[in-house]
Amino acid sequence: MKATGQKLLRFDRKLGARFVAGTDEAGRGSLAGPLVVAGVLLDYACLKEHRVRPLTYLNDSKQCSEELREQLFRGVLECAERVAVRVIPPGDIDRNGLHKSNLAGLRAMLHALTPPAEACLVDGFRLGPTAPEHTAVVDGDTKSAAIAAASIVAKVTRDRLMRRLDALYPAYGFAQHVGYITPGHTAVVRDRGPSDVHRMSFNALCYDSARA
Numbered sequence: 001m002k003a004t005g006q007k008l009l010r011f012d013r014k015l016g017a018r019f020v021a022g023t024d025e026a027g028r029g030s031l032a033g034p035l036v037v038a039g040v041l042l043d044y045a046c047l048k049e050h051r052v053r054p055l056t057y058l059n060d061s062k063q064c065s066e067e068l069r070e071q072l073f074r075g076v077l078e079c080a081e082r083v084a085v086r087v088i089p090p091g092d093i094d095r096n097g098l099h100k101s102n103l104a105g106l107r108a109m110l111h112a113l114t115p116p117a118e119a120c121l122v123d124g125f126r127l128g129p130t131a132p133e134h135t136a137v138v139d140g141d142t143k144s145a146a147i148a149a150a151s152i153v154a155k156v157t158r159d160r161l162m163r164r165l166d167a168l169y170p171a172y173g174f175a176q177h178v179g180y181i182t183p184g185h186t187a188v189v190r191d192r193g194p195s196d197v198h199r200m201s202f203n204a205l206c207y208d209s210a211r212a
Contacts, residue, residue: 005058008145009047018045019081021117022146023109025102026061026154032172032198033162033179034087035101038154039109041082041117042146054078058148060141061155073156076149084112085157094201107131123147169195
C-alpha cells in the first residue's frame with residue numbers, strides 16, 4: 001500500500017495558507033439514494049510530525065478499499081479542524097436537478113468552513129460568484145489532502161446511509177451496490193418498480209421497463 005498522504009499534504013502546504021478547506025461529493029452518478037457533500041478544514045499549523053500519521057494513506061476515496069476508507073474516515077475526524085456534511089435527498093435532486101444540487105451543496109460546505117479557511121479547494125467545479133473565493137482543482141481528490149479528506153467523509157457517510165436504506169428497502173440490494181446501476185439493481189427495478197429513494201429525474205431504461 002502506497003503512503004500517498006504526504007504528497008497530498010505537500011500540495012496543500014504549497015498554497016502558503018494555514019487553514020485549507022476542501023470539498024467533494026459522493027453519489028453523483030447513483031440511480032438511488034442521496035447525494036452527500038462534505039467539506040474538511042485542515043489546520044497546517046497543527047498538522048506536523050506524529051499529528052499527520054492517521055493521514056499516511058490518504059487518497060481519493062475511489063482508490064481505497066472499504067476497510068481503508070473507514071480507517072481514513074476516523075483519521076480525518078481526528079486530524080481535521082472542522083468537518084461539514086450535507087445530505088441532499090433524491091426528491092431535491094429531482095426538483096432542482098443534479099448539477100444544481102451538487103454546486104449548491106459544495107458552496108454550502110465552503111461557506112460552513114469560511115472563515116477561518118484561507119484557501120478553498122473544490123474537486124473540479126467552479127461554484128460561481130456566490131461561493132467563497134476558491135480554486136477548482138481537476139482530479140483534486142488525487143492531488144489535495146483537503147479534497148481527498150472530503151471525498152473520504154462523503155463516501156463513507158453515504159455508504160453508511162445506503163446500508164440503512166437497505167434495511168428499509170431490502171429487495172433492492174442497496175448494501176451491495178449503494179444505489180449505482182448494476183445488472184442486479186436494474187433487474188429489481190424492472191421487476192418491482194423504483195422505490196421511494198430512486199431518482200426519478202434520471203433517464204434510466206429500467207424505469208421505462210417498470211412503467212410499461
